Amino acid sequence: MSKSTYDILIIGGGPAGSSLAWALRDSGLNIATMDKQVFPRQKVCAGWVTPAVMQELEIDLADYSQHRVLQPITGFKISQLGQQQLRSHYAGEPVSYGIRRIEFDDYLLQRCGAEILPAQAFKDMQKTDEGWSVNGQIKTRLVVGAGGHFCPVARAIGSKGISELAVAAKEIEFEMTPEQKAACTIEAEIPELFFTPDLLGYGWVFRKGDYLNIGLGREDKHKLSSHVENFCAYLIKQGKIPAGTPQKLQGHAYLLYNHSRRKVIDENVLLIGDSAGLAYPKSGEGIRPAVESALLAAETIKNCHSEYSKAKLADYVTRLEQRFGERQPKPDIMEKLPLGLKKLFASRLMQTQWFTKNIVTDKWFLQTHVPPLLSQ
Ligand SMILES: Cc1cc2nc3c(=O)[nH]c(=O)nc-3n(C[C@H](O)[C@H](O)[C@H](O)COP(=O)(O)OP(=O)(O)OC[C@H]3O[C@@H](n4cnc5c(N)ncnc54)[C@H](O)[C@@H]3O)c2cc1C
DSSP, rough: OSEEEEEHHHHHHHHSHHHHHTTTTTSOOOOEOOOOOOOOOOOOOEEEEEEHHHHHTTHHHHHHHHHSSOOOEEEEEEEEETTTOEEEOOOOSSSSEEOHHHHHHHHHHHHHHEEEETTTOOOOEEEOSSEETTTTTTEEEEEEOOOOTHHHHHIIIITTTOOOOOEEEEEEEEEEHHHOOOOOOOTOOOEEEEOOOTTOOOOOOOETTTTEEEEEEEOOOHHHHHHHHHHHHHHHTOSSTTTOOOOEEEEEEEEBBOOOOOOEEEEEEOOOGGGGOOBOOOTTOOHHHHHHHHHHHHHHHHTTTOOOOOEEEEEEHHHHHHHHOOSSOOOOHHHSSSSHHHHHHHHHHHHHIIIIIIIIIIIIISSSTTTTOOOO
């Protein structure tokens, strides 16, 4: 039977929630992580992580890969849908990894050091003198919203009704049969990315060991299913995916950092990860910002000395802005161009090795210019 009073109650046991608990494991604080699901659980995701995440979370790769998929990535094939693919390759250490979220999230949660409250959905919270009472049962000084894009804590502090431009995405991951493995032309170390000509999103095919992950995300949920169908038909025509590939993709959504309008703190409340809307604008990578927001939140929490007023938590907002920049930066030269011209430029640029390697992969996807956030 779980206790009913905690210093910190984290709602959501995904990478954001488990990373926060892990970062506070030696703080002496009494922490619980509540999730509506029982782990290991499925999560709609391509499952691509940058090495910075592994360093920030001090993951021992040899230990991790003993019983889990850890697919090294050494390059990418990039193209605009329908155009020639350009291949970039990196010598030396892997530039990214493919993980399966069902394994990765469970690994992080089990080692995080907090009490885990499985199969318990957050329903509501009532203010108390010391903090909050959650679901009428659990008392806590600080509620952390880590419940992903549809986080109920974010809604409770006002995200409901805000007009937000979210990425809508669909994905499938399945274990290939021996015949499919033999027929699959996707190289495991080289994920393939296909940008849509209207510049609103991209699709991917990503082989991780025996698993194949296919998906497409767009900053426009309109007709998402037909975009996905067209993409899959294109992949079949190109011989990219093997016969018998399941066609039932699962959908989910998330916010890019520059499109989120959510407030991330309130009295005795703080949001991290997708709940706060933090994914990188160009790539849609959300795991690294989820982890980093948790590490930043942990620093703020340690400095609060158990007094989690909005004024004290404001330090977290400053840390987020220092790390991720302004939420609504001024448009760059490319963004100021008329759409027709922008599409033309993009199409030309996507056919140059320089742009696909130095800008698309190095800058947008690998963020090689941003060092990992390591604890001091
Ligand atoms: C199709 C797709 C592909 C993606 N691919 C990538 C990728 O390759 N790499 C990458 O970095 N990012 C990717 N992302 C983004 C990434 O998945 C998210 O940014 C990341 O999962 C955010 O982590 P989180 O911990 O904030 O939230 P989540 O991982 O969503 O975890 C939230 C948790 O909260 C729980 N929860 C929700 N509601 C409640 C409730 N009421 N009560 C209790 N618990 C609750 C959920 O069960 C869940 O376990 C992708 C997203 C999509 C949709």
